Amino acid sequence: MMNGMLDRDTFEAIEAYVLGTMPALERERFEERLRTDADLLAEVEQQTEHIRAVELGGLQRALKDIGRQQAAPAPGRSWMPYLKVAAAVAVVLCAALWYLNRPTTGERLYAAHYQPDPGLPVAMSATDDQAFQDAMVAYKLGDHAEAKAKWSTLLKDRPKSDTLRYYTAMAALGAGEFGAAIPVLDDVAHERTSPFASKAAWYLFLACTHEGDTARANAIHFDPADPHAAEAAAIQQAWR
Numbered sequence: 001m002m003n004g005m006l007d008r009d010t011f012e013a014i015e016a017y018v019l020g021t022m023p024a025l026e027r028e029r030f031e032e033r034l035r036t037d038a039d040l041l042a043e044v045e046q047q048t049e050h051i052r053a054v055e056l057g058g059l060q061r062a063l064k065d066i067g068r069q070q071a072a073p074a075p076g077r078s079w080m081p082y083l084k085v086a087a088a089v090a091v092v093l094c095a096a097l098w099y100l101n102r103p104t105t106g107e108r109l110y111a112a113h114y115q116p117d118p119g120l121p122v123a124m125s126a127t128d129d130q131a132f133q134d135a136m137v138a139y140k141l142g143d144h145a146e147a148k149a150k151w152s153t154l155l156k157d158r159p160k161s162d163t164l165r166y167y168t169a170m171a172a173l174g175a176g177e178f179g180a181a182i183p184v185l186d187d188v189a190h191e192r193t194s195p196f197a198s199k200a201a202w203y204l205f206l207a208c209t210h211e212g213d214t215a216r217a218n219a220i221h222f223d224p225a226d227p228h229a230a231e232a233a234a235i236q237q238a239w240r
Contacts, residue, residue, distance in 0.1 A: 010040075023119065034112050036230065038237035044106065093185045109235050110210035117199065119175045129154070132164075144174035162188055166196040169203070178207050188218070202228040205235075214239050 016022040017030055034041045099174050103111070122133050134151035148171035155164045166188050172181035185207060188200035202222055205228075208217035218236060222229040 005072055009105060010043075011047075016042055017044065018048045025206040031112065036234050038234045041109075041112065041234075041238050045105065079223075082197070099164045104212060105239070106212040106214075109238055110206055113209075113231060113235060114173075114206055116169075116174055117203070119167070119170075127189050135171075136167070139171055142174070147171040148177075148180075162196050166194075166200055169200070173203060173207060178211055182207050182211070187226060202226075202232070205232055209235055 002105045013026075013030060013218040017027065022030065034044065036217050070120070119136055122140075129156055131150060134156070135147045135153070138144075138150065139147035148168055151164055151171060153170040155161065155168055158164055164183050169181040169188070172178075182204060185204035186198050189204050190196055192195055193198075202221070205217050205222075207221045208214075208220070220232075222232050
């Protein structure tokens with residue numbers, strides 16, 4: 001938690017961010033701060049819990065009040081009050097479902113820091129293989145499942161290609177297949193002669209964060225000169 005009480009401006013900014021009322025440009029700046037300020041991220045997570053709990057509690061109290069005020073409808077009496085009760089019940093249930101299925105800390109950290117690899121320029125790819133370039137086009141268009149399938153096929157013939165392994169893992173991450181991406185990223189990250197080793201280590205760190213495997217994530221060491229070193233440190237701080 002940040003030292004002392006939150007100042008009014010910070011609290012109002014967090015509240016606007018959580019409630020979705022923050023202007024788009026201001027939201028971009030705020031999310032940029034979240035990527036490097038572990039204390040602020042922790043406050044956002046805490047205030048999110050508080051705000052949602054207050055909303056849920058208020059809805060539950062309102063539902064009880066409505067229930068006490070309403071009796072069985074007399075002949076000819078409007079059903080509108082009971083429709084309001086049904087609507088309130090639906091809102092409470094939705095809030096409860098959100099609370100039960102809310103993202104984990106690891107998932108929130110991943111979402112805040114993950115930026116997909118932009119891929120290789122198609123006309124300048126590291127291979128003249130048309131199949132590789134077709135897969136790269138699919139990847140850039142967001143068709144991660146198609147890209148992964150095509151690169152996986154090529155990988156069967158060239159299992160040692162760090163380029164194919166890395167981008168197959170990138171496609172798996174894009175498709176949300178963390179279990180498939182992690183072992184491949186781990187292999188590439190340990191090939192220190194590979195130009196993809198550093199980036200593979202970063203995405204491995206993020207994937208492990210998403211999965212809640214903090215022990216494995218913390219075992220990944222970043223050189224101070226690595227562009228992701230500070231960001232990784234901020235994520236590790238947020239876990240504590």
